[in-house]
Every structure is written in structure tokens, then in C-alpha cells.
Amino acid sequence: MSSSPQAFNEVLPEGLEGHEPTSLWRDAFDRLKANKLAVFGFIIVVVLLLVAILGPFITPYDFLSQDLSQRNQSSSAAHLLGTDDLGRDVLSRVIYGARTATIVAFSVTAVSLLIGVSLGAIAGYSGGRVDSAIVWIIDLTMSIPILLLAVVINVSLKTPVTYWMDDMYLKTHNPIYRETIWVDFALVFGALALIMWPPYARLIRGQILSIRNENYVLAARALGFSNRRILFRHILPNGLGPVIVLASAGLGQAMILESAFSFLGIGVRPPIPSWGNMISDGLRVWRNYPHLLAAPAVVLGIITVAFSFLGDGLNDALNPKGWR
Amino acid sequence: MGRYLIGRFIKWVPSAVIVLFLVYALAFYGAGDPIKLIFLRAPGDVVWSPEQIEALREEAGLDRPFLIQFGDYFWHLLQGNLGNSIISNRPVIDIISAAAPISIQIGLAATAIMAIIGIPLGVLAGLYQNSWLDNVTVGFALFVWAIPVYVAGPLLLVLLVLVLKIMQVPYGWDGLFSTKAIIPVVVLALAPLALVIRQTRVAVIDVISEDYIRTAYAKGIPQYVVVYRHILRPVLTPVITTLGLIMITMINGAILVETVFGIPGLGYLTVNSIIEVDYPVILAITLIGTFLVMASNLLVDLVYPILDPRAAKAEVEEVG
Numbered sequence: 007m008s009s010s011p012q013a014f015n016e017v018l019p020e021g022l023e024g025h026e027p028t029s030l031w032r033d034a035f036d037r038l039k040a041n042k043l044a045v046f047g048f049i050i051v052v053v054l055l056l057v058a059i060l061g062p063f064i065t066p067y068d069f070l071s072q073d074l075s076q077r078n079q080s081s082s083a084a085h086l087l088g089t090d091d092l093g094r095d096v097l098s099r100v101i102y103g104a105r106t107a108t109i110v111a112f113s114v115t116a117v118s119l120l121i122g123v124s125l126g127a128i129a130g131y132s133g134g135r136v137d138s139a140i141v142w143i144i145d146l147t148m149s150i151p152i153l154l155l156a157v158v159i160n161v162s163l164k165t166p167v168t169y170w171m172d173d174m175y176l177k178t179h180n181p182i183y184r185e186t187i188w189v190d191f192a193l194v195f196g197a198l199a200l201i202m203w204p205p206y207a208r209l210i211r212g213q214i215l216s217i218r219n220e221n222y223v224l225a226a227r228a229l230g231f232s233n234r235r236i237l238f239r240h241i242l243p244n245g246l247g248p249v250i251v252l253a254s255a256g257l258g259q260a261m262i263l264e265s266a267f268s269f270l271g272i273g274v275r276p277p278i279p280s281w282g283n284m285i286s287d288g289l290r291v292w293r294n295y296p297h298l299l300a301a302p303a304v305v306l307g308i309i310t311v312a313f314s315f316l317g318d319g320l321n322d323a324l325n326p327k328g329w330r
Numbered sequence: 331m332g333r334y335l336i337g338r339f340i341k342w343v344p345s346a347v348i349v350l351f352l353v354y355a356l357a358f359y360g361a362g363d364p365i366k367l368i369f370l371r372a373p374g375d376v377v378w379s380p381e382q383i384e385a386l387r388e389e390a391g392l393d394r395p396f397l398i399q400f401g402d403y404f405w406h407l408l409q410g411n412l413g414n415s416i417i418s419n420r421p422v423i424d425i426i427s428a429a430a431p432i433s434i435q436i437g438l439a440a441t442a443i444m445a446i447i448g449i450p451l452g453v454l455a456g457l458y459q460n461s462w463l464d465n466v467t468v469g470f471a472l473f474v475w476a477i478p479v480y481v482a483g484p485l486l487l488v489l490l491v492l493v494l495k496i497m498q499v500p501y502g503w504d505g506l507f508s509t510k511a512i513i514p515v516v517v518l519a520l521a522p523l524a525l526v527i528r529q530t531r532v533a534v535i536d537v538i539s540e541d542y543i544r545t546a547y548a549k550g551i552p553q554y555v556v557v558y559r560h561i562l563r564p565v566l567t568p569v570i571t572t573l574g575l576i577m578i579t580m581i582n583g584a585i586l587v588e589t590v591f592g593i594p595g596l597g598y599l600t601v602n603s604i605i606e607v608d609y610p611v612i613l614a615i616t617l618i619g620t621f622l623v624m625a626s627n628l629l630v631d632l633v634y635p636i637l638d639p640r641a642a643k644a645e646v647e648e649v650g
Binding site for chain 1 (some may be wrong): 341345347348353356357359403469472473475477478480482484485487488491506508550574577578581582585586589601602604605607612613615616620623624627639
């Protein structure tokens, strides 16, 4: 997620490290720094990632450990965010929720980027019928309410997968087929990745079509530069900005959708903590124990707003010709 | 013009049929046999012989090949028959027509809020670009666009009911003009509102640099007349173009808002039928949702040439 020029150097090929960072990234970084909301978003997102990575080391309690003598406590020194109806520490569960959200968000974004970039590149390069077919699929997918489509995919896949797992367990007695947690995760990834790739595909296709004929690319070609050099030094740096913007928005969106799934009871299921299923549980008892609802809701709210601010800032920073 | 409309419609029909086909295939191969689902949830330990089950399947026509069943479904759909619910055995069309009016009322009320607040705010922010008003509006739009409804809704509940104590718990549905409906409608309107504000603002910024606006000002026409007569119409075109996206946002929002506030509309129905794996209902709702979005996009295509006659001309020339 880092937007520093150093990080972008890793994307560039060897032989460029010695150079000064291209002014494009330097400019973008300066513009990003000037945007206070984006800096706020960036800091929150970094904190989120740290919390997600360090999860087990910084939680005061295990997210599963119950203490029935300490049920539904409000905030105290021992339990900063109180405890839930089974006496589990809410802070620890919120921290593990960050882990869940981050794992889902990154996997989904990676998979949908992969699908989107491949299909978009195929469409952009081949043109003709292949292009129109892919564009048509993109338009079609984008015209379906995504939550409904994801729900249908998720529910449709769940039954056959569960049967298949039971079958495999009976045949092999391998305990891995008894484990359902990773199936939940996989189904959420699958359903979300299948609905989130079209924007990437559309973007990449457009980028390829437009940048290929830009004057500076034509000039580079006329100068006899190799395809590789043109791709990495001219096309990639200019085409990467919008992809980064879209992917950062996609991360936030995947996180929201994961919690929406879990909120509706079809995503990550208890006892694995997700902010979505914590909000859903909290809604049942909020009149008596509002902290059980407020803690995950406030955290999720801050994170989504942070992603939104960061995405907007990146957009302004990387698309200087854009709308702002 | 007529040719443009017909061309758009002809392009639209196959997409709608293919979405129907895909969703049906997902249900057919994914959810499994409805008869089996019915038996799985039948109360008691009644053991049915395979012959009895087979007879039931035959009676329901479920032993036929996939394509024939799909054709059958499609044919019934054209006649307005969406099959029966697995859970209650009531016709799906009845269940949906009981829930739909509630969702439609909430949706229309949220749309009204969105337009009445969103367009003026967007115009003001655009006219005074980079002023404090603009910054606050853009920040507000970013903020409400990001907050999911199942965060905004519950937090408003805690704030209004527990902290400020200015209202009773708004759970359930007493019609649109009761106090219970206020929070759900406002929460549902938030995300589309952000969309409209941003879209309007960008369009205004685009339009005010046009020569004819400068000319209008130069002629001494007062600002409100310029805004009303010269800016608003070209601005509304790109805003109306996002109708499909607004519709998607509304449908996503309705599913979650109705769940949070226990409103027995289509969204609530969706969640219930997901939990009970009531496939005919899920299928019907997905179709309706997809149809609504596609219809909005079609509507945009149809209205666009009226708002911007240049588009229709270009399209006809392109088609040939």
C-alpha cells in the first residue's frame, strides 16, 4: 500500500534503482502528502495492516477463550472494550476481525486483479471478436447488483462443496475434509473475486488501447527501443497509476463486502471473528449492551472511511489530469 | 431517433435472457434438487422410499434435461409465474408482491432525499470549487459513501435511542409516514447521495468553463438564472447516466437496511430466503434486481438522446 517512490522502484525493472525516482512518482507523492485526509487514511490503513499481521502478539486474550463469570461487561481496565455474552474479550475479537478482513481483502483483490488484468490485456491486445466478447461479459457482470450475484454464487457453491467434502471424508477419513473454516473463506473469496474483476479488466483494456498509440510510445518505438524497455519504462509507469487507485478502492470494497457477507450470515461464521458477524450479533442485544454493537461498527466505519480518503487522495495524486 | 431506441432495445434483450440463463444454471447445478431440499427439512424421521421421491420428481418435471426445464421456467416467467417457494409452498409471485411495495416506498423516498439534497449540494460545491463549502461537501460525500449501511444504521440507533433518547426503537414497518421509517430511509439514501453529489459537482466544474456560460455572465444575466437555465440541464445528463449505478447501490443498501431495521421488504425477504436456501425465491429476487438495473441502464440509454441530441446522432451514424 505504500505510495513512496522507493516502493514503486520495486515494481520497475533492474537497472533503474540507481536512477532518481521518475518525477511522476515524486510529484504524486508530494501531492499525496499535501492531502491531509489521504494522509489520515494512509496512517489508519498502515495501522490496520500492522494490527492484522501482529494479531496474535498484541491481543490481550485469546479470541475464543470464554470466561462466563465475566459476561457482557462494559469497558474496564482488564477488558478495554468489555466482554461479550460468552465472556470473550471484545478487543481481542476486534483485532482478530482485522485479520479476517485483511486476509479476505488481499486475497480477493489479488485474485480479481489477476482475472481482470489477464482478461483486460487479452481484450486490449487481440481486439476484434475476442475483444467484443470480453467487453460484453464485463458489461453484463457490471449490470447485476453485486451483493445479489455474490450471494447467489456463494449459496450455489456451498451445497455441492459441502457434499463433496462429506464424500471425501467418508472415502479418505482425512480430517482436512472435516474442517469447514477454510471452505467459508474460500467461498467468500470465490464469490467476491468473481464479481470484482470487471472494473480492472475494463481499466486495463482501456489503458492498453490508449497508451499504445500515445505519442511518447510511438516516439520510443521510432527511436528503436526494445519492446521490454517501452513496456516497463513508458507504458507501465503511465498505466500503473489508475490501477493502483482502483486496487486501493477494491481493497476497501472487498473488506466491506466481506463484512456484509458475514453480517448476513453467509460469510465467515462464528466463532471466527469478523466485524460483520460481530455487528450482527451485537444488533440482537444492543439495547442492553451497546458496546457489543458499537465496538466493531466504529472500527469498521473508521477503516472504510480511511480507505475512501486514501483512495481519493491516490486518485488526485496519480491522475493529475483527473477531475479535481 | 426511433431507430436508435429500437437498436438499444434489441441489444438489451439477449443480455437479459443470458443473465436469466446463468442464474438459473447456478441454481440448477448448485443448490441441488428442490425435492431433496424439501425432504432434508421435512419434520420428523419420516423415511421416504426412493420410488416415492422419484415419483414426486417426475410429477414436478424435475427429471427432465436442464434445457427443457429452463425453457419451461422461461415460458412460465413470461406468463408471470415464478414457481412456488420451497419453504412455504406459496407462489413466489405472491410473496414478492407482498414485500415489493414496502421496498419501493423506501427506495422512492430515499431517491427523493438523494435528488433534493444531492443535486443542490453538488451544484454549490462545483460553483465554489475549492472553497470551504466545497471541501466540506466533498469530505461529507466521501464519508457517507464509505460507511456501510450496517455501520451507519446501528450507530444511529445507539446515538438516537440510547445516548440522546429522542426516539423509540425503530424496528419493523408501520408505513412510510411513521417515525419508524425515518432512520432507514435516511441511511439508505446516504450512499446514493454521495454518488449524486460527486457526479453533479464534477459536471458543474466541467460546464462552467464552457464559453456559453462566460457569455451568459458577460451579458449580465444574474447567477441564479445562469445556473437554472444554462448549467443545470447539461449537468443533469451525466447525473442521470449513473442511474444504473444508483440502482445497484440502492438494492445493495436495501438488503442490509431492511435486515438491520426488520422491515419486511424485498431485502429482508432476500436474507431470509438465503438463510433457508429457498431457491425459487432467491432466483426470483436476483432476476428482479438484475432486471431493475438493466431497465435503469436501458432507460438512461433511451432518455440520453432527449437530454443530449448529439449522442443519438452520433450513435445512428456509428451504427450506419
